[in-house]
Amino acid sequence: MLYPAIIGIGHYFPEHVLENSHFHESLGVSDPWILERTGIRRRRIAGDHEATSDLIVPAALGCLQLAGRNADEVDAVIVATITPDHFFPSTATIVQARIGARRAWAFDLSASSAGFVYGLALARALVLSRDAKSVLVCGADKMSSIANKTDAATAILFGDGAGVVLVEEAETDGVGIIDCALRSDGAGAPFLRLPAGGSRKPPTVETVRAQEHYLVQDGAAVFRSAVSMMSDLCTAVMFRNNLQAAQIDWLVPHQANRRIMDAVATHLGVPPNRTMSNIEEVGNTWAASIPACLSQWHQSGQLDFGQRILLTSFGAGYCAGAAYLRWAIARGGGRP
DSSP states (O other), rough: OOOOEEEEEEEEEESSSEHHHHHHHHHOOOOHHHHHHHSSSSEEOOOTTOHHHHHHHHHHHHHHHHTTOOOGGGOEEEOOOOSSSOSSOOOHHHHHHHOOOOEEEEEOOGGGGGGHHHHHHHHHHHHHHTSSSSSEEEEEEGGGGTTTOOHHHHHHTTTTEEEEEEEEEEEEETOOEEEEEEEEGGGGGGGGESSSSSSSSSSOOOHHHTTSSSSOOOHHHHHHHHHHHHHHHHHHHHHHHTTGGGGGEEEOOOOOHHHHHHHHHHHHHHGGGGGGOHHHHBBGGGGGGGHHHHHHHTTTOOTTTEEEEEEEEEETEEEEEEEEEEOOTTTSSSSS
16 A cells, blocks of 8 residues: 655754753753753754744755755645744745745644644545645744743753655655554643733733743643643554564654653553653754654654654644654665
8 A cells, every 4th residue: 555655854953052051051951960951961042033934945845855856846844833934824825935936735733732743644644645745744843932931840841943845655665654643632621821921811012021922831730631642643653553662663752851751652562772862952942842853863864765654743732633644755865
């Protein structure tokens, strides 16, 4: 069977590096304290002049180049983000215009950190249904724009970045995006949210003074739900594809927190040397974390054609997802 497959991939991180030592000076928390609790040493931070689309464009162009595709061959552009350039127009339409994807229709997808897996599932469905031949899926967030720099519990976690994949039907039997599973639990909404700025509580002088335009979370509640939902979805995907832990070449969890990632891997029986992670160097980049991580591994020659990869993500909503794929890009280059 010819599955929809990732045939191109790219990523981008801003140049500015923010070390843990910055938070020792500003919040009184040490580098060892942050590293032990989160697995993060440093993160990349976009400049004031950079928006989410500015992170996506270089990643998208690199992705298309690797795939050997021109932008005008793309049928659809999906941008998974919770930090769009504007409420409207969509960031996807801005990206579509900037990369020259003149034929593509474009829209934003809001599923928090699970957004990329949701977008990947949608791209798979579009290709399978023949409603689109070539779909560009972008996961990107400028988390520094909504992180409260005075809150030690959340300021230390987040970085900025983008990861982009191009999904088309595979040319080789048996590789590609084989299965996806998605889940939401709206009861978790109060535990990870942006309090103001939408129609429920529009921006006012009072909401700005109360710092209600920054992300807030209940860390303990999020931890429990993240481990449970990601593990359950992965287990379901593994069961219906007769996939054993020993057969998984790479587990790629959302890079939320080292403890969450380790707990999911332990639950699934996947050892650390087969769990993909970039959180130490770039922090939690939300929708960008999985595609950017995959892109870095491909760029460094650590991914082989046909390898079995299990993706899993979790975010506000709650929203969670898992995807099982066989890698369809040759080591060190484009399609074989």
